[in-house]
Amino acid sequence: MSTRYEEYKDFVESLDGELPSIPLIMNELLEIISDSNAALYAIQEVIKMDKTIFSKILKHANSVEMRQGAADRIVIISDAIHRLGFEKVKKIILNTSILELFQDTEPNFDLKGLWMHSCGVAIASDILAERFELKLSKHAYSCGLLHDLGKVAKLKFSQKQFFREIRYSRRYNCTLAQTEKRLGGIEHDLLGSMIIQKWGISPIIEQTTQWHHTFEKNARTDVEDPDLNKLIDIICLANWIIKDLEFGICGNPSRDNLTSDFLKRRKIDEEELIACKEIVQEALESESEHLSIFSKV
Numbered sequence: 001m002s003t004r005y006e007e008y009k010d011f012v013e014s015l016d017g018e019l020p021s022i023p024l025i026m027n028e029l030l031e032i033i034s035d036s037n038a039a040l041y042a043i044q045e046v047i048k049m050d051k052t053i054f055s056k057i058l059k060h061a062n063s064v065e066m067r068q069g070a071a072d073r074i075v076i077i078s079d080a081i082h083r084l085g086f087e088k089v090k091k092i093i094l095n096t097s098i099l100e101l102f103q104d105t106e107p108n109f110d111l112k113g114l115w116m117h118s119c120g121v122a123i124a125s126d127i128l129a130e131r132f133e134l135k136l137s138k139h140a141y142s143c144g145l146l147h148d149l150g151k152v153a154k155l156k157f158s159q160k161q162f163f164r165e166i167r168y169s170r171r172y173n174c175t176l177a178q179t180e181k182r183l184g185g186i187e188h189d190l191l192g193s194m195i196i197q198k199w200g201i202s203p204i205i206e207q208t209t210q211w212h213h214t215f216e217k218n219a220r221t222d223v224e225d226p227d228l229n230k231l232i233d234i235i236c237l238a239n240w241i242i243k244d245l246e247f248g249i250c251g252n253p254s255r256d257n258l259t260s261d262f263l264k265r266r267k268i269d270e271e272e273l274i275a276c277k278e279i280v281q282e283a284l285e286s287e288s289e290h291l292s293i294f295s296k297v
Helices: 002-015 023-033 040-047 051-061 077-084 086-094 111-131 137-146 149-157 159-171 176-183 188-199 203-210 226-244 260-265 270-286 288-295
Strands: none
Touching: 002 149, 002 188, 040 051, 040 077, 040 086, 051 077, 051 086, 051 137, 051 149, 051 188, 077 086, 111 137, 111 149, 111 226, 111 270, 137 203, 137 226, 149 159, 149 188, 159 176, 176 188, 188 203, 203 226, 226 260, 226 270, 270 288
């Protein structure tokens, strides 16, 4: 087990704080920040669509230097932007590495689709957290956006293995998480949580990232806070619904099973599940203008 932990640790260290960003979003951000009169709100709306820049800004906002002894960590992007200021945010954006899309490498996968999936889960998590009246609802969007951060890391630093796992999951109609376990590969949920821990973003986002495929509450090691378990449940549900709606591409459309225990715990019957899907669909449609950046050529 310790050898396996060291493997993950080495992987995280190799990232050196760098993850790929999507050119379409970078172009949009560069246009905004080149305007001296640009409002922070305009930048915020685009940053919310990019998990890499989003996570970097949270990382910098929660650094010892920026926190200056403050106990609470920032998890809302607008708070992070205001703490850092326009010039600091601009520098982070400009210094973010850009990764070419992978259409030519893997015909049925591109980074744009993964970003769409993550944005969809973020939007779904936010609206579902409100519906279920979660105490940790302010964390929901960030948790949803960053839940697949481990996939982005694998895509950049272990591309050959990542695409092998995608092909396997499609061939055998299983989730990427199931494939990783079967093939003994790096598990993206654990990897993502370790990256978030390394960057010091938020213990709550770290936990939801690690357990976003784990519907069984008792299987979530060291997660005792009932409010945190409820938030993890919502991220699991949001991820399931976004896959069901076929919004974006996360690797393979195969979904985890919504177990009877999970549905009972969250008091979700067939009617409620349909209602959840409908409000998520409505939320996605209301964000269509911001999400349209992904459809640009």
